[in-house]
Each structure stands twice: as structure tokens, then as C-alpha cells.
Amino acid sequence: MTAATDAATPRRRRSFKQDRDVEEWHGAYHPYDLIKEGIIAFVVVSLLVVGLAVIFSSPDDTPVTVKSWSTANPVDFATTAITELDGTSGTATYGPPYNSTTGASQSIGPISPESWFGVHHPIDTATDYVLAPLQTLPNTPEVQAAVSEYKSASPTQQAAWTKAYEDAVTKASFDNGKLTVPAGDYGPVATIIAGLTSMARSGALDGALLSTRQFYGADYTKPLLFLADGTYLADLGAAQHLSGDQWGMMNETGNYPGQAWLWLYTMWYQVPPFKTSANADFQVWGLMLVLTVLLALVPFIPGLRSIPRWTRIYRLIWRRHYKDLAAAAPGGTSP
Amino acid sequence: MTMDTETPVNAAAGLPEDAHQLTAKLRGAAIEALPPDKLMPDRQPAYVASWIYVFGILTISALAVVILTGLVLSIFGPDWWHLSTVGLFVNSLHLWSVEVFFFCMVIHLWGKFFMAAWRGRRRATWVTGLVTFVVSVAAAFTGYLSQQNFDSQWISTQAKDGINSIGAGAIFNVTNFGQMLMWHIVLLPIAVGILVGGHVLLVRLRGVVPPFAPPDRPTGGAAQPAPAVSEVQP
Numbered sequence: 001m002t003a004a005t006d007a008a009t010p011r012r013r014r015s016f017k018q019d020r021d022v023e024e025w026h027g028a029y030h031p032y033d034l035i036k037e038g039i040i041a042f043v044v045v046s047l048l049v050v051g052l053a054v055i056f057s058s059p060d061d062t063p064v065t066v067k068s069w070s071t072a073n074p075v076d077f078a079t080t081a082i083t084e085l086d087g088t089s090g091t092a093t094y095g096p097p098y099n100s101t102t103g104a105s106q107s108i109g110p111i112s113p114e115s116w117f118g119v120h121h122p123i124d125t126a127t128d129y130v131l132a133p134l135q136t137l138p139n140t141p142e143v144q145a146a147v148s149e150y151k152s153a154s155p156t157q158q159a160a161w162t163k164a165y166e167d168a169v170t171k172a173s174f175d176n177g178k179l180t181v182p183a184g185d186y187g188p189v190a191t192i193i194a195g196l197t198s199m200a201r202s203g204a205l206d207g208a209l210l211s212t213r214q215f216y217g218a219d220y221t222k223p224l225l226f227l228a229d230g231t232y233l234a235d236l237g238a239a240q241h242l243s244g245d246q247w248g249m250m251n252e253t254g255n256y257p258g259q260a261w262l263w264l265y266t267m268w269y270q271v272p273p274f275k276t277s278a279n280a281d282f283q284v285w286g287l288m289l290v291l292t293v294l295l296a297l298v299p300f301i302p303g304l305r306s307i308p309r310w311t312r313i314y315r316l317i318w319r320r321h322y323k324d325l326a327a328a329a330p331g332g333t334s335p
Numbered sequence: 336m337t338m339d340t341e342t343p344v345n346a347a348a349g350l351p352e353d354a355h356q357l358t359a360k361l362r363g364a365a366i367e368a369l370p371p372d373k374l375m376p377d378r379q380p381a382y383v384a385s386w387i388y389v390f391g392i393l394t395i396s397a398l399a400v401v402i403l404t405g406l407v408l409s410i411f412g413p414d415w416w417h418l419s420t421v422g423l424f425v426n427s428l429h430l431w432s433v434e435v436f437f438f439c440m441v442i443h444l445w446g447k448f449f450m451a452a453w454r455g456r457r458r459a460t461w462v463t464g465l466v467t468f469v470v471s472v473a474a475a476f477t478g479y480l481s482q483q484n485f486d487s488q489w490i491s492t493q494a495k496d497g498i499n500s501i502g503a504g505a506i507f508n509v510t511n512f513g514q515m516l517m518w519h520i521v522l523l524p525i526a527v528g529i530l531v532g533g534h535v536l537l538v539r540l541r542g543v544v545p546p547f548a549p550p551d552r553p554t555g556g557a558a559q560p561a562p563a564v565s566e567v568q569p
Contacts, residue, residue, distance in 0.1 A: 018547060022455035025380045025545045032379035037392055045396040049435055053427035060417060060426075061485035097505045106500040113502025120505040218513025220491075225510065228492035237489050249493060252479070252486045256430075259479065261437045261472055281500035296465040299453030308451040309547055317450055318546040321382040325549060 019305040059254040061240075066209065066223060069232045070200035074174040077200055078193050080230040082169055084125040085192065086162035091225040092125040098225070099123060106282040114282070121221055129226050133208035134195055143195035146188030153187070161187035169193070177201075244269050264288070374539050382546050387450075390443040391538075397436035398531065402524070404429040409520055413483060433475055440468060452544045460537040467530040474523035480515040487512075 070077035083089035095104025097120040105114040134140075134147050150158060165186040172181040179194045199205045209223040227233045234243070242248035249266040252258035265288055274280045298304045308314055315322060353359045407425050408416060416422035444464060453461040479490050491509045498504045508514055 018454075019451055020454060022545045023548070024455070025382070025542075028381040029378040030381055030383075032377060032383075034375055034377070037389075038396070041389070041392040041396040042399060045393060045432070045435055045439075046400055049397075049400050049428055049432045052431035052434070053424060056427070056431070057423065058427040058430040059484075059486065060423065060482070063483065063485050063488050097499060097508075114500055114504075117502040117505035121508060218516070219508070219511040221508060221510040224488060224492055227488065233488070233492070236485070237493075240485075240489075242489050242493075244493065248489075252490075257434055259472075259475060260434075261441065261475075279500075281497045285497055285501050292465075292469060296462050298448070299458040299461050305451065305453070308449045311449065313449040314451070314547055317385045317387050317446065318382055320384045321546050322549065324381075 019302075019309055020299070056256070059252055059256050061253045064227055064233055064236065065203070066200045066206045066226065067203040069227060069230060070197055070205075073230075073232045074179060074197055074201065075169070075172050076230050076232050078172060078179055078197050079166075079169050080226070081130060081193050081196050081200075082162060082166045082189070083229065084129040084226070085131075085189070086159065086166060087126060088166070089125055089229040091123060091229050094225075097121050106279040108279060108282060108286060112282075123222060123225065128222055129209070130192065130196055133199060133205055134192065136208050136211075137195070137199060137204070140195065142191060146191035146195070149188040150192060157187070161185070161189040165189045165193065245275075264291075369536065369540055376539075380543060380545065383543050387442070387446040388543070390439045390446060394436060394439040394443050395531065395535070397432050397439055398527070400432035401429065401436055404432055405520065405524070413481065413516060417483065429478075433478070437471070437475070440471065444468060450544055451547070454544055455541065457537070457541045457544055460534060460541060463530055463534040463537060467527060467534055470523060470526050470530060474519065474527055477515045477519035477523060480509055481512065481519045483512065491515075 066077075080089065084092060087093070091098060093101050093104055095101040096114050096118050099122065100119055105112045107115070131147055131151065134143055137143060150161075153161075164184050165181065168181045168184050168186070172179060174180070177198075179197050181190060196205065199208075206223065209226065210217055210220070212219065237243055237248065238246070240251075240253045242251050242253070247263075247266045247270065249269070250259045250262040265284065268274045268284045268287060269280060274284055277283055294301070294304070298307075404425055408422075408429060411419075411422060416426035447461065447464065476490075476494070480487050480494075495504060495509050498507060498509055507518075
């Protein structure tokens with residue numbers, strides 16, 4: 001604000017506050033070549049980036065497919081598939097935005113945006129992950145009959161079959177390309193899960209899960225949530241130090257720095273009460289929102305905006321200025 | 336635009352008869368606020384004498400490398416770098432320029448914090464810088480989601496819980512590759528570009544914040560003649 005401007009628009013002066021106001025500089029100026037500095041900075045950064053890229057490259061671990069999952073660990077796949085069929089999987093019980101499971105939304109008191117926005121990406125795990133894909137299989141009369149029998153049974157009967165199978169599948173084995181579970185009254189469920197496992201191992205389920213209403217598709221929500229319901233993906237993540245309790249949100253595969261700038265966000269998940277809270281995601285997001293807003297508004301908040309002056313780190317930054325000032329002062333007083 | 340050199344002309348407002356034009360008014364206001372010697376200065380105050388000042392231009396330089404390498408990746412499409420050695424190298428350049436970008440930006444941010452660089456009507460400069468950091472985090476995050484590899488799978492399936500918990504998952508679906516790619520290469524880069532541009536203009540407009548006054552001269556600091564508070568309120 002120049003004096004001329006002040007005179008043209010009379011305003012009430014307010015008291016000088018060190019953490020809000022400054023005196024305009026009337027001291028010495030030094031030559032400064034903005035363009036030269038920019039060119040040098042660009043060259044330095046470019047060389048640094050090229051060096052880092054040559055030495056360290058970048059990670060590109062092959063993605064997991066339903067085929068690779070069911071081939072590497074068919075029992076885990078079958079164990080997950082039965083929870084999709086009986087509606088007890090993580091996705092089936094997730095709540096919004098995938099389904100309307102009561103009480104599944106995170107909240108702080110009465111505040112629950114997850115519930116407010118509702119279901120936007122509907123997933124019926126039994127239909128989308130198990131029954132509908134199986135119905136696309138050609139030349140499988142036994143599987144089709146099992147699907148028809150299951151769909152026409154009462155919910156009580158379906159629950160009895162899936163409960164029995166879910167208990168038994170923990171003792172399942174996979175030998176010679178065949179899923180084997182202890183004998184029991186599973187109705188058509190054993191045929192359904194065995195058929196789905198075979199379909200997954202052939203690679204056909206990957207395609208079926210991606211099928212969309214049009215030819216092209218870029219939405220991987222269904223297969224990704226299916227993969228995340230199993231333990232196979234979680235085990236691979238843990239082996240790569242990517243789990244939540246391993247500060248995984250800021251890591252990436254291999255020994256790469258990842259998203260180190262998320263350290264504070266990740267840290268909250270390592271400490272109580274967030275570490276064990278059922279609403280940890282919402283609480284941590286809320287906390288980070290508050291902290292971010294506070295940091296953005298530091299210039300407006302008395303006390304917070306004084307921290308730089310109190311810490312006196314600025315004396316390191318402007319040490320030459322204060323040295324010159326002290327030397328120029330009568331008696332050479334130190335700042 | 337040609338001008339009659341014999342007619343007195345206000346360079347900011349253009350020809351007198353054009354003074355009512357919105358174009359002329361905008362140009363006049365822009366030149367008045369940011370005359371060329373202020374927009375592209377060749378002098379800096381003597382107190383600008385620390386390595387910390389370099390990190391602003393280093394951040395912008397890293398952003399330039401991020402954009403350039405991102406443009407090359409865009410030319411060949413999202414599959415290219417998985418299948419080509421050259422593509423992998425360009426992806427590596429993109430990744431490491433992002434890492435350098437954030438490294439420099441964080442140092443710049445905390446440097447400005449400890450200088451209390453919001454002083455003297457520079458609060459908007461601080462706020463735009465902070466918002467740029469937050470939007471850049473989102474831009475980088477969607478980049479990780481757009482990689483089409485194990486990292487993308489893992490990060491999307493883990494991050495969905497946080498995004499969903501605040502209700503944003505209804506419209507911002509981190510497991511939708513197509514949507515995340517569009518955010519990463521269109522929406523968020525535009526936002527970062529606008530914010531950085533605005534931030535730099537504000538820096539040029541307000542200049543580099545002067546040092547704190549010495550403790551024994553709390554309102555009459557840096558070798559100044561007379562205290563002249565730079566901030567007034569209506």
C-alpha cells in the first residue's frame with residue numbers, strides 16, 4: 001500500500017502487529033536475474049530427476065487378477081466366494097456407496113456423510129460376483145441347474161446351505177484342479193462355488209466382472225472390491241509393507257519413497273483412539289480437515305501466527321540481514 | 336496493436352477513446368497492479384539472501400518436469416509405459432519429478448511459515464500456496480491410482496474407505512480407473528496450474544516479505560526511516 005493510495009482512499013489505520021504487518025522495504029536492492037535463475041533451476045531439477053530415474057527407475061508390480069488369485073490360492077478364493085454368495089463379505093456388508101447395509105456407515109455422533117450420500121455404485125455381491133457370471137458360462141448344464149435351484153430356494157434354505165458350506169470350506173483342499181470340501185448338506189452351493197472357482201481359474205471371471213452396458217469400460221470397482229474381500233491381496237500388501245498398521249498409506253511397492261507427504265494422515269492410524277476405532281477413517285479425515293484449515297488460516301489466527309516469531313528460526317534465514325543491521329547500528333548492537 | 340507515436344497515450348489505458356472498453360480497463364488495471372518491472376524484476380531486496388528462497392523456483396521447475404513428462408505419457412497412452420523400456424523411463428522421470436516437486440514444495444512451505452510470509456497483505460499468497468499443496472496431494476494421489484499396477488489396486492482398495500467415510504465416494508470413485516485418470520490428467524493439473532499461476536502473481540504483486548524487526552525495535556525494524564504500517568483496514 002503506497003502513501004499515495006492511502007491518501008486517495010482515507011482509511012482508519014490500525015495498530016502495528018509484528019505477526020501481521022510489515023514495514024515496506026526501503027533498504028538496498030541487489031541485481032537479480034529472474035529468467036537466469038529459472039533456467040538454472042530447471043536444468044538442475046531436470047538433471048536430478050534424470051539421475052534418480054536412471055538409478056532407481058520406478059516400480060511396476062504386476063496387478064493381481066481373479067485368475068492369478070484363484071490359481072495361487074483357490075481355497076481363499078472359494079472362502080471369499082461363499083461370503084459373497086451369502087452376503088457376509090466385506091463388500092456385501094459395506095454400506096454406502098455400494099449397498100444399504102444398516103449401521104455400516106461411519107459417523108461422528110449424528111454426522112454421517114456416508115449415509116447422507118447413499119448408494120451410488122450398487123453391488124449385489126451374490127448376483128454380481130457369483131450367480132450372474134456363472135450364468136454366462138456356456139455348456140455347463142450342471143452349474144446352470146445348481147444356479148437355478150439356488151435362486152428358486154427360499155432365503156432360509158439358501159442360508160442353511162451357505163452356512164454349512166462356509167463352515168466346511170475352511171477345511172477345503174484343492175487337488176488336481178478340483179476343490180474338495182468335507183461332505184455335508186450344501187445343496188447346490190458346492191457346485192456353484194466349484195464352478196465359480198473353475199471359471200475364475202480359467203480367466204473368464206475377470207472378463208465377466210468387467211462387463212458393462214456398453215462395449216468399452218474403465219470402471220474396475222467390482223473386481224477390485226472382490227479382490228479386496230479375500231486375504232490373498234491383503235497378504236501381498238502386507239509383504240510389501242503396505243498395510244495400514246505398517247504406515248502403508250504412504251508407501252508403495254519396493255523401496256520407493258511413495259507418498260511421503262501423507263505421513264501425518266498415516267500417522268493417526270497408528271495411535272489411539274484411531275488405531276482401534278470403528279469410525280477411524282471419518283475421524284482421521286475430519287481431524288486432517290481441521291488441521292489443514294488451521295494451517296491455511298494461520299495468518300488470521302492470533303497466537304498461531306506468532307509461532308514463527310517465537311521460534312526465531314527466521315534469524316537463521318535472515319542472519320545476513322541481522323548481521324548487517326547490527327553492524328550498522330550505533331554501538332553495533334546485536335539483534 | 337499499433338499506436339500513433341505523436342499522440343499522448345496512456346500505455347495502460349490505451350487510446351483515450353478506448354477507455355470505456357472492458358479490454359482497455361482490464362489491461363490498464365493489470366499494468367497498474369503489475370507493471371513489467373514488478374512482474375519481471377531485475378532487483379531483489381538485500382535481505383533475500385538465503386538458500387531457502389531457491390525452493391520456490393525449484394518447486395516450479397519440478398512442476399514443469401512433471402507436466403512435460405506427463406504430456407509424453409499422455410501422447411502414448413496409459414498402457415505404453417508398462418510395455419516399453421522408453422515408456423518405463425519416462426514414467427520414472429514423471430515419478431521422480433513428483434518426488435522432487437513435493438520435497439521442494441514442503442521446504443518452501445515451511446520456510447515461508449517460519450518467515451511468517453503472510454505479513455503485509457500477503458495472506459492470500461500463503462493461502463493459495465497451502466491450497467496448491469493440498470490440490471497437488473490430490474493430483475499425485477490420482478496418479479498413483481492411474482498406474483494400472485499392483486500399487487493402484489492396493490491404494491484404491493485401501494483409500495476408498497477414507498473417501499467413502501466423508502461421502503465423497505459417491506461421486507469420486509477411486510476404484511474407477513477411467514474417472515481417476517481424467518482427474519489426474521485434466522481436472523487437477525488445471526487446478527494446480529491456475530493456483531500456481533495465481534500464487535506467483537501474488538508473490539510478484541506483494542513482493543518478498545521483509546524480515547521481522549529486531550526485538551529491540553518491534554515496530555521499526557529493518558533499517559527503515561519511519562514506521563509505515565503496510566496494512567490498513569476499511
